[in-house]
Structures are given as C-alpha cells and as structure tokens.
Amino acid sequence: MQQKISPFHIAVLTYMAQAGMVLFTLPRSLADYFGTNGWLVLIPCFLLSAFNIWLISLVFRLGQGRSVFAILEQSVPKMLLYPLYFLLAGSWLIFGCMIGKKYVLVFQMLSFPSTNPMLFKLAIDVLAFLLLIKGIQGISKAATLFFWMTAWMILLLAWFIPSFRWERLTPFLLKGGHDQVKGSIEVYSAFLGYELTLFLFPHVKKNKKSIWAIHVGNLFLMLNYLSLSLICFGLFSLNQLKKLLYPVLDLLAYIQFPFIERLENLLYGFFLFLILITLVMYWWAAQLTVQRMMPKLNMKILLLILIFIAYGISFFAETLEQVNVWITNLGYAVTGIAFGLPTLLIMILLLQRKGGTTHG
Amino acid sequence: MxxxxxxxxxxxxxxxxxxxxxxxxxxxxxVQTSSYDLLENNKLKVVSCVPVIDPDSPVRRELLTAESDSIKEARLQFSRQTDLMVVSGQLREVLFGTTLAKAGIGGYTDTLLRDPSTALGVRVTVVEGDAGELLSKTYEPHSDTGSYITHLLEKESLGNSVPATTLYEFSRDYNDDGIDAVTPVVKNVGNKVTIDGIALFLMDKYVMKIPVEDGIIFALFRDDLKQGEATVNLGKQNGKPVIVMFSSLSSKRKVKVHKKGDGRFKVVISTSVQGSVLEYTGEEKLSAPGTRHKLEEEISKSITEKAEEMILQMQQEKTDALGIGRYVRNSLSYREWTSMNWREVYPRIEVDCHVKVIIKDYGKYS
Incomplete structure (x- = not known):
C-alpha cells in the first residue's frame, strides 16, 4: 500500500504551496491599498482562508477521504465535467507558470540584467519536471527539505527590531488607501495554495489530524506574513513603503554583516525553493486534472507536454508589468476556484447522501 | 540515473x-564613493572614486569626473574614461555639495533607490562647500578619501554626536509627514576632513545646520540614546571656565502633546540622561552628594536652554527634524491631521524641554 503523508508534512506542504512571489510585494500592497496599519487586513484574510479550509475539511469528511474526481464523476456526466477540468487545469498551469516567470524576472533584474530570462525559466522548469515525475510523495519530501532551508530566514527580521518604532505605525486605522476591493483580492492571493490540499485526500490518513495540519500550515504562513508586515510598517514610513516596489528585497539588502555585504543576491536564491514548490504544486494539480481526462497517456509524456505548453505561454508575458497583470487576473480565477470547487463538491456530496438515504 | x-x-x-x-x-x-555638486550652468558635477585593485599600481584609487544632467548619465561618461566596467554595487557613501543640498536632493536619492544594485545602507552626507573638490583631494596618510570619510562618520555616529544617515533613513524621514530628514555635514580643513555639524532638511532641501558641539544635545531630543559623550559649559567660576565632561551617556526621551484649542499645541519633550562624569573643572568636590545634585541641576538647565534655543531656530526654518509632528499626528484623528497644514502650524507651537540629569558615577577619584 502507498505510504501516507504525515500531518507534519501536510502542514509543511501547505505552507510551501502558499508562500510564493506575493511575499516580496505584500507589505507594499498592504500599505498602498489600505494605508495606515494596512497589516491588520491580514487578519480577516487569514480568517477567510481558515473558513475556506473548513469547507475543504467538510469535503474530506462528507466524502470520507475519496478523491475529488471520484466524487465529481459519481454524479456529474463527463461531458459536463471535461470543460470544467479543462478550465481548472488551464488556470493552475498558467498561474504556476507566471509565478515562476515573475521570480525569474526579478532575479534577472537583480543579478543578471542582460541574460535572456527564458533561460532561467527553462532551468526552473527542468527542476520542476524532475520534482513532478517523483509524484506527490517525492514533492512532499523535497518540500520538507526546502522548508528547513528557508524557514530560518524569518529570524532575520530580528535584525530590524532596533530600528522599529511604534510611532511610525500611527494610531489611524486603514486611512489613505485606494481600490480596496482590488487590494483585498491581491492580498488574499498571498494565502492561495491551500486549496490544492483537496487533491491530497487519497494520500493522507483519514483522521482529524490531517485537516488540522492544513490549518497549522496556514497559521504558520499567517504568522510569517504578520511579522514581516508589522516590521515593514514600523521600519519604513508609510509613504516610503508605498514607493518601495519590493520592500522585502530592500530589507534583505539592508542586512550587513562585517564579513559580507549585499546579502540579498544570495538570499534571493533561497527563495527559489519556496517558489519552486508553489509552482510544482499548481502544476501537480493541473497534471492530475488532465490525467483524469486522458488516463491512458504516460505520466511523464503528459508532464512534458504540459510544461512545454506552459513554457510557451510564458513567452507572452515579457515584462514584469505584463506578468503582474497575468498574475492578478489569474489570481481572481484561482481565488474563485478555491471557494467554488469545495462548495460545488459539498453540494454534490449532500445530494449524493440524500440520494443514498432515499435509495437505501 | x-x-x-x-x-x-x-x-x-x-x-x-x-x-x-x-x-x-x-x-x-x-564605485565606493560618489559626490554630486550643482554647477552654475545647472549641470551636475559627479565625481566617483574607484579603488584600484592592482597591487603594483602606485595609486590606490582612480577618480572619475563628469559633467552631466543626471547621475546615471554621468556613469555612461565614466565608462568612456576608464578601461574598467563601472558598477555601483559597492557604493558606500554619497556626498552632496552645499549648493545641491540647498536646491534639493530628493530626485537624486530617488535615482539611487531605483537602481537594484544600490542598497539602502549607502550613507548620505552633506559637504560644506564643494563635495567633488573634497573627494578629489588626498588627505595623508589616508590613501582613499572616500573610505576615510566613511570610517570617520561610522565611528563618530556611534557616539551619536552626528546621525548615521543612510539612504534608508533619509528616504524614510523624507517621506514621513511627521519628521524631517537630517544628515551629517563634513568639511575640508586643510589637511583633514572634519565633521562640521548636522544638516537639517525641509523636505529634501538643506535649510539649517546644527554645529557639531551641539550635536549630542540635538540627538538627546531626537531619539533615545544608548551611548554618547558630551561636554557642558557651565559658565565661569573665578575667571576659569567650568566644564563637565559626560561619558557613557544613555538617555530616554518622551514626547507629550497637549491640545490648546484653535489649532494650537503645547509639546513637552522630556529627556532623562544618565552618564559618568569624567572631567569637572569647577571648584566643588564631586564626592559631596549636595554638589552632585547641584551640578545635575545646572547641567540640566544648561542643556534645556540650548535645546529650546535650537528648537526656536528650527521653528523659524520650519524644519521638524526632531519629529514632533509624528507625536502631534498620533494625538489627533486622521481627519484633523490631514486637514491641518503641519508646516504652517509647526512654527507656532509651544515647545517645552525638560531634562533630568543623573550622574551615575564620577570615576575613581574624588
């Protein structure tokens, strides 16, 4: 029998799937869209994501740990499902791909200004392919390793505590922002990634701990975001924070040790691990969905085709600005899926249960 | 496999x-140090200092000079002057000449911040007079003037007599609506570079200088201090100047804002200072508790007077370098703060300084 993923690894996988490129811009988005004390917005976002995870846990309980596809296909004809599958797979595939492309473009801006970014993108896609062919077990192990390689970085925030001033936070609540609706969705997208745990059901033990692990991963992410944003709001003045496009890069660049300077080039490399797992998890979900439509196709060939398509699409977004537009728009779709898919599944499961009792 | x-x-x-x-x-x-000056024809004179790595070369640095309309245009000109590839990733210090600093440096710091290879830790300093001239001069025995200034400021700012202003601090205070930026000022005195004082800015324009002797008093009212040294002149006694030298200073600052109605404010800044006396040239014995008590009061009075005079000057120049605006802002509602023009209100507020001095010890001699 296939080995099950332990709760600890589920938590790590959830966190790693969630933490991605948004991290770099999050404090700025909070300051820009919500103004003073924008970091507080993280709390309702967290609660909303926790509610979404609760919906997922309902699917898990009602469906008794059956796979999402099994639940859907039991009640919905394939003719209706395939377009849905196609949309799901497409959104996840391109979303993951754009996150990778954004990382590459920022990396290029920092360290290799005149190298063709598509070369780096190719390198990342090869790494992603190697991870994906190992299946979810392999991805989970790699995620745990990467987690330990990156989780220590949160401790670097302690470096900034001496320059932190509460006065800079101001007593004003969310004043001086704009476009709050757009901002909320953008900030919420920082939490996305937990919805992929829907596909972990067949690989985890059927108990409460597995669900709690998702919450723990989400909570850890939230604590990371909260401490990062709070530090940024107390370290930078509000208008300064609005002007810094990548405040986290500036934070990293501000760290100076007597023996080494310009640490951010090195540290930015570590973030590749976070991005890689986010991207791999989205592609993994896309692969599972497409596999369902073409069960006979060899998994590796399918992956090759998918990554090839994604690589091709990533040519369309050439500048950081274009990538941001793609990510924002796909972010809406992925957020919609994160809430819509579990809701749909719950409705189907309730119908099935009702049908089951009347028949039984 | x-x-x-x-x-x-x-x-x-x-x-x-x-x-x-x-x-x-x-x-x-x-490039480790760059200086920027405004010329009479409104062009920018940029001087950059590049260390020479070749161990056989007799010189330790190469100076690049350009006249241009912008910082980055100057870099392109540098490129044509040297066989090296000019990069700004190791920039440690930028010097602004007085004329440029008075005209405003916001646009230049923005350019520096935009460049992904420039870190927030680059020091910002104002030079009294021509910054390019100062940077081009060699001060024996220092082979590189740029790093000489950097080390000088680094060391002095530890004692808090001048602020350690980096791009981060400058841009933070420049963009904050409740505080104005400050930088150290250096000047050329023949065969040495010396720290001349603290430049206070109004937005991005250099408007006023605090002499270096009063730097520590300014620091006491701008922030909490962890260490510092100060001499306080208590006037004359029998024709001899009475000087108290304070070492290992530490201080805590508190700001209280009282609203007095119709847009007037009274601000009380209280500072409590602790330190060891290392030198006292007066006639009383420090070992007597009464003398120390009296001395503490005299020092407190002297600091208060100086500070209040300094604040009055700042109010005249409209520069809120102590960050009083932050406390006023935090005592108001958002609407009150945004509807008020702080720049206009600031010169009219009443500021009271309270200094509590505690002599921790007076060395190992009575």
Whole structure:
C-alpha cells in the first residue's frame, strides 16, 4: 500500500504551496491599498482562508477521504465535467507558470540584467519536471527539505527590531488607501495554495489530524506574513513603503554583516525553493486534472507536454508589468476556484447522501 | 540515473547563457564613493572614486569626473574614461555639495533607490562647500578619501554626536509627514576632513545646520540614546571656565502633546540622561552628594536652554527634524491631521524641554 503523508508534512506542504512571489510585494500592497496599519487586513484574510479550509475539511469528511474526481464523476456526466477540468487545469498551469516567470524576472533584474530570462525559466522548469515525475510523495519530501532551508530566514527580521518604532505605525486605522476591493483580492492571493490540499485526500490518513495540519500550515504562513508586515510598517514610513516596489528585497539588502555585504543576491536564491514548490504544486494539480481526462497517456509524456505548453505561454508575458497583470487576473480565477470547487463538491456530496438515504 | 545525468547536463549548458552577465573582478570599477555638486550652468558635477585593485599600481584609487544632467548619465561618461566596467554595487557613501543640498536632493536619492544594485545602507552626507573638490583631494596618510570619510562618520555616529544617515533613513524621514530628514555635514580643513555639524532638511532641501558641539544635545531630543559623550559649559567660576565632561551617556526621551484649542499645541519633550562624569573643572568636590545634585541641576538647565534655543531656530526654518509632528499626528484623528497644514502650524507651537540629569558615577577619584 502507498505510504501516507504525515500531518507534519501536510502542514509543511501547505505552507510551501502558499508562500510564493506575493511575499516580496505584500507589505507594499498592504500599505498602498489600505494605508495606515494596512497589516491588520491580514487578519480577516487569514480568517477567510481558515473558513475556506473548513469547507475543504467538510469535503474530506462528507466524502470520507475519496478523491475529488471520484466524487465529481459519481454524479456529474463527463461531458459536463471535461470543460470544467479543462478550465481548472488551464488556470493552475498558467498561474504556476507566471509565478515562476515573475521570480525569474526579478532575479534577472537583480543579478543578471542582460541574460535572456527564458533561460532561467527553462532551468526552473527542468527542476520542476524532475520534482513532478517523483509524484506527490517525492514533492512532499523535497518540500520538507526546502522548508528547513528557508524557514530560518524569518529570524532575520530580528535584525530590524532596533530600528522599529511604534510611532511610525500611527494610531489611524486603514486611512489613505485606494481600490480596496482590488487590494483585498491581491492580498488574499498571498494565502492561495491551500486549496490544492483537496487533491491530497487519497494520500493522507483519514483522521482529524490531517485537516488540522492544513490549518497549522496556514497559521504558520499567517504568522510569517504578520511579522514581516508589522516590521515593514514600523521600519519604513508609510509613504516610503508605498514607493518601495519590493520592500522585502530592500530589507534583505539592508542586512550587513562585517564579513559580507549585499546579502540579498544570495538570499534571493533561497527563495527559489519556496517558489519552486508553489509552482510544482499548481502544476501537480493541473497534471492530475488532465490525467483524469486522458488516463491512458504516460505520466511523464503528459508532464512534458504540459510544461512545454506552459513554457510557451510564458513567452507572452515579457515584462514584469505584463506578468503582474497575468498574475492578478489569474489570481481572481484561482481565488474563485478555491471557494467554488469545495462548495460545488459539498453540494454534490449532500445530494449524493440524500440520494443514498432515499435509495437505501 | 541516466535521466538525472541528462538533466544535469541541460542545467549546466543553461549556465552558458549567463556569459553576457559575466563579471570578472579585476575588470570591474566598483564605485565606493560618489559626490554630486550643482554647477552654475545647472549641470551636475559627479565625481566617483574607484579603488584600484592592482597591487603594483602606485595609486590606490582612480577618480572619475563628469559633467552631466543626471547621475546615471554621468556613469555612461565614466565608462568612456576608464578601461574598467563601472558598477555601483559597492557604493558606500554619497556626498552632496552645499549648493545641491540647498536646491534639493530628493530626485537624486530617488535615482539611487531605483537602481537594484544600490542598497539602502549607502550613507548620505552633506559637504560644506564643494563635495567633488573634497573627494578629489588626498588627505595623508589616508590613501582613499572616500573610505576615510566613511570610517570617520561610522565611528563618530556611534557616539551619536552626528546621525548615521543612510539612504534608508533619509528616504524614510523624507517621506514621513511627521519628521524631517537630517544628515551629517563634513568639511575640508586643510589637511583633514572634519565633521562640521548636522544638516537639517525641509523636505529634501538643506535649510539649517546644527554645529557639531551641539550635536549630542540635538540627538538627546531626537531619539533615545544608548551611548554618547558630551561636554557642558557651565559658565565661569573665578575667571576659569567650568566644564563637565559626560561619558557613557544613555538617555530616554518622551514626547507629550497637549491640545490648546484653535489649532494650537503645547509639546513637552522630556529627556532623562544618565552618564559618568569624567572631567569637572569647577571648584566643588564631586564626592559631596549636595554638589552632585547641584551640578545635575545646572547641567540640566544648561542643556534645556540650548535645546529650546535650537528648537526656536528650527521653528523659524520650519524644519521638524526632531519629529514632533509624528507625536502631534498620533494625538489627533486622521481627519484633523490631514486637514491641518503641519508646516504652517509647526512654527507656532509651544515647545517645552525638560531634562533630568543623573550622574551615575564620577570615576575613581574624588
């Protein structure tokens, strides 16, 4: 029998799937869209994501740990499902791909200004392919390793505590922002990634701990975001924070040790691990969905085709600005899926249960 | 295994794509210090100092000079003057000449911040007079004037007599609506560079200088201090000046805002200072508790007077370098703060300074 993923690894996988490129811009988005004390917005976002995870846990309980596809296909004809599958797979595939492309473009801006970014993108896609062919077990192990390689970085925030001033936070609540609706969705997208745990059901033990692990991963992410944003709001003045496009890069660049300077080039490399797992998890979900439509196709060939398509699409977004537009728009779709898919599944499961009792 | 090998080969081959961004250390001109001056024809004079790595070379630095309309245009001109590839990733210090600082440096700091290779830790300093001239001069025995100034300021700012202003601090205070930026001022005095004082800014324009002797008093009212040294002149006694030298200073600052109606404010800044007396030239014995008590009061009075005079001057120049605005802002509602023009209100507020001095010890001699 296939080995099950332990709760600890589920938590790590959830966190790693969630933490991605948004991290770099999050404090700025909070300051820009919500103004003073924008970091507080993280709390309702967290609660909303926790509610979404609760919906997922309902699917898990009602469906008794059956796979999402099994639940859907039991009640919905394939003719209706395939377009849905196609949309799901497409959104996840391109979303993951754009996150990778954004990382590459920022990396290029920092360290290799005149190298063709598509070369780096190719390198990342090869790494992603190697991870994906190992299946979810392999991805989970790699995620745990990467987690330990990156989780220590949160401790670097302690470096900034001496320059932190509460006065800079101001007593004003969310004043001086704009476009709050757009901002909320953008900030919420920082939490996305937990919805992929829907596909972990067949690989985890059927108990409460597995669900709690998702919450723990989400909570850890939230604590990371909260401490990062709070530090940024107390370290930078509000208008300064609005002007810094990548405040986290500036934070990293501000760290100076007597023996080494310009640490951010090195540290930015570590973030590749976070991005890689986010991207791999989205592609993994896309692969599972497409596999369902073409069960006979060899998994590796399918992956090759998918990554090839994604690589091709990533040519369309050439500048950081274009990538941001793609990510924002796909972010809406992925957020919609994160809430819509579990809701749909719950409705189907309730119908099935009702049908089951009347028949039984 | 076979697949892994193929993947490894592919990944290695991809590295060849980075050839264009290859950087050979010996071929790089890593600018460490740059100075900017405003010329009479409104052009910018940029002088950059690049260390020479070649151990056989008799000089330790190469100076690049350009006249241009912008900082980055100057870099292109530098490129044509040297066989090295000029990069700004190791920039440690930027010096602004007085004329430029008075005209406003916001646009230039923005350019520096935009460049991804420039870190927030670059020091910002104002030079009394022409910054390019100062940077071009060699001050024996220092082979590199740029790093001489950097080290000088680094060391002095530890004692808090001048602020350690980096791009981060400058841009933070410049963008904050409740505080104005400050930087250290240095000047050329023949065969040395000396710290001249603290430049206070109104937005991005240099408007006022605090003399270096009063730097520590300014620091006491701007922030909490962890260490510092100060001499306080208590007037004359029998024709001899009475000086108290305070060492290992530490201080805590508190700001209280009282609203007095119709847009008037009274602000009380209280500072409590602790320190050891290392020198006292008066006639009383420090070992008597009564004398120490009296001395503490005299010192407190002297600091208060100086501070209040300094604040009055700042109010005249409309520069809120102590950050009083932050406390006023935090005592108001958002609407009250945004509807008020702080720049206009600031010169009219009443500021009271309270200093509590505690002599921790007076050395190992009575």
């Amino acid at each position: 076979g697949k892994l090998r193929i993947a490894a080969v592919i990944l290695l081959l991809l590295l060849t794509g980075c050839k264009r961004d290859e950087r050979v250390l010996e071929d790089l001109g890593m």
